[in-house]
Amino acid sequence: MFVFWSVFLGLLAITYFLIYKYVTRNFSFWKNRKIFYIKPTPFFGNLLPVFTMKTTIGDLIMDFYKRTEDDYFGIFVLDRPVLVVRSPKLAKNIMLKDFASFHNRVITTSDKDPILSNMLFFNKRSMWKVIRAKLTPVFTSGKLKAMLPVIIQESEALKSYIDGKLLGVPNVETKEVCGKYSTNLIALTAFGVDAKCFENENAEFRAIGKAIWETSFSNAVRQLGSNFFPGLINTFGISFVSGKLIKQMKSIINSVINTRNQLNQNKGNDLIDILRGMDGANMSNDMILAQAVQFFVAGFDTISSTMSFTLYELAMNQDIQDKLRLEIKENLEANHGVTYDGYNEIKYLDMVISEALRKYPVLPFLERECTSTYKFEGTDLVVEKGQAVYISTFGMQYDEKYFPDPERFDPERFCDKNEINKEGFYFTPFGEGPRICIGNRYGLMAVKVGLIAILSRFRVIRSSKTPEKITFEPKSFLVQASGGIPLQFAPL
Numbered sequence: 310m311f312v313f314w315s316v317f318l319g320l321l322a323i324t325y326f327l328i329y330k331y332v333t334r335n336f337s338f339w340k341n342r343k344i345f346y347i348k349p350t351p352f353f354g355n356l357l358p359v360f361t362m363k364t365t366i367g368d369l370i371m372d373f374y375k376r377t378e379d380d381y382f383g384i385f386v387l388d389r390p391v392l393v394v395r396s397p398k399l400a401k402n403i404m405l406k407d408f409a410s411f412h413n414r415v416i417t418t419s420d421k422d423p424i425l426s427n428m429l430f431f432n433k434r435s436m437w438k439v440i441r442a443k444l445t446p447v448f449t450s451g452k453l454k455a456m457l458p459v460i461i462q463e464s465e466a467l468k469s470y471i472d473g474k475l476l477g478v479p480n481v482e483t484k485e486v487c488g489k490y491s492t493n494l495i496a497l498t499a500f501g502v503d504a505k506c507f508e509n510e511n512a513e514f515r516a517i518g519k520a521i522w523e524t525s526f527s528n529a530v531r532q533l534g535s536n537f538f539p540g541l542i543n544t545f546g547i548s549f550v551s552g553k554l555i556k557q558m559k560s561i562i563n564s565v566i567n568t569r570n571q572l573n574q575n576k577g578n579d580l581i582d583i584l585r586g587m588d589g590a591n592m593s594n595d596m597i598l599a600q601a602v603q604f605f606v607a608g609f610d611t612i613s614s615t616m617s618f619t620l621y622e623l624a625m626n627q628d629i630q631d632k633l634r635l636e637i638k639e640n641l642e643a644n645h646g647v648t649y650d651g652y653n654e655i656k657y658l659d660m661v662i663s664e665a666l667r668k669y670p671v672l673p674f675l676e677r678e679c680t681s682t683y684k685f686e687g688t689d690l691v692v693e694k695g696q697a698v699y700i701s702t703f704g705m706q707y708d709e710k711y712f713p714d715p716e717r718f719d720p721e722r723f724c725d726k727n728e729i730n731k732e733g734f735y736f737t738p739f740g741e742g743p744r745i746c747i748g749n750r751y752g753l754m755a756v757k758v759g760l761i762a763i764l765s766r767f768r769v770i771r772s773s774k775t776p777e778k779i780t781f782e783p784k785s786f787l788v789q790a791s792g793g794i795p796l797q798f799a800p801l
């Protein structure tokens with residue numbers, strides 16, 4: 310018996326030793342290159358606080374960002390070394406100037422899912438280039454102008470909804486209200502479908518949208534896994550969004566396309582018309598459907614998140630809210646309502662939203678994969694093909710150097726937008742370079758028109774459960790407020 314246990318424990322110790330050696334095999338990577346790095350923990354690298362849900366990935370990388378003044382530093386995502394860039398100039402080289410060496414994202418989704426893996430967001434270089442060129446015409450100025458009446462119509466519905474159901478009610482979950490508006494918008498402008506989110510609390514589009522981004526354990530596994538365990542994601546066929554939800558969306562979009570095909574209908578070149586035109590252009594049906602699903606997944610939550618964070622800051626800063634309302638009212642009077650050229654002239658609105666996006670960017674960090682051996686300009690640093698590079702959006706947008714007193718909500722920082730990012734990229738709420746958010750102008754238009762509707766009719770105020778300071782939800786890959794954004798809408 311003694312011999313058995315001795316052999317057993319010996320084998321156990323050797324196995325543990327070999328596994329330990331394996332998972333820590335890369336841990337001298339940054340030390341060997343004489344690059345400042347954060348000391349890793351076996352098995353987790355530097356991500357233990359994220360896996361134990363003690364903090365968010367954005368807060369964690371920002372915390373690391375603050376520990377050095379160097380232009381870049383190293384971390385470990387499990388056993389993989391990842392370079393984090395702090396210098397705006399190097400960030401600009403990666404995202405724009407030397408895009409040819411950084412054209413892919415690291416984030417992945419299982420290639421067993423033909424819809425998600427074909428989305429522009431996840432596409433790798435050659436396919437990305439083709440699809441991006443096909444989708445760009447959806448967002449020309451002419452197309453955006455044509456979408457404005459629909460957006461105004463939905464912003465009126467948003468006003469009526471607040472007027473009829475929410476006025477004076479304490480602790481209204483503002484992200485949900487904005488989510489109804491943004492879901493209606495995407496469904497109408499992209500698919501020509503009336504999602505009826507204001508009329509029906511259980512509207513199908515809204516239910517799907519909530520399930521995609523709700524902060525559940527399974528979504529945390531999908532979203533964090535897609536970022537940090539690309540290998541496992543593929544081996545186990547785990548997709549970024551649950552297969553059931555993808556199937557539901559696929560069926561809605563398929564039926565819209567079929568109806569249009571049968572009736573030979575063209576709704577004036579909306580997304581569905583553009584996608585129908587792609588048929589036969591070397592694109593499979595799944596590739597086409599993927600782009601439609603993506604517009605929904607990427608569009609509604611980003612819009613409602615930006616709107617609700619902006620409203621939170623306006624509730625906390627009544628003087629800024631008053632100043633903004635005055636500018637909105639003057640603009641509406643001068644233009645007899647919301648017009649395409651008119652709303653774009655409300656400079657203070659743009660400044661307020663920029664400041665909200667600085668404090669609450671949708672993605673807390675940007676990432677690229679190095680696709681060919683690359684030497685960083687002005688340094689000895691060479692990164693190899695396959696190396697992951699992160700840019701800490703949170704770190705830079707809360708850096709005293711670029712934004713003094715960063716916790717303060719101060720739209721005046723954006724008074725002269727030409728000064729921002731002049732020498733390099735440190736304000737990147739929509740990303741930058743050729744992979745910049747394709748929906749950024751549409752997203753901003755939706756946010757602005759929605760805010761104009763709300764602020765011209767209501768005062769947004771704090772309620773009993775409104776937090777003094779927003780904290781972020783560790784289970785979410787996107788920047789989301791833990792505990793939501795409870796506010797109150799009051800009459801003017």
Ligand code: HEM
Pocket residue numbers: 429430431441603604605607608609611612615670671672675676737738739740741742743744745746747748749751752753756
């Ligand atoms: C306020 C609203 C929005 C914000 C803050 C936002 C933010 C972002 C960010 C940070 C990225 C990553 C860019 C990079 O890596 O450089 C991105 C990519 C993307 N966004 Fe948005 N987004 C918004 C609205 C939208 C909307 C409305 C749509 C679609 C209708 C959309 C579709 C996309 C797509 C398809 C990509 C991937 C682009 C590519 O890889 O070429 N976004 N967005």
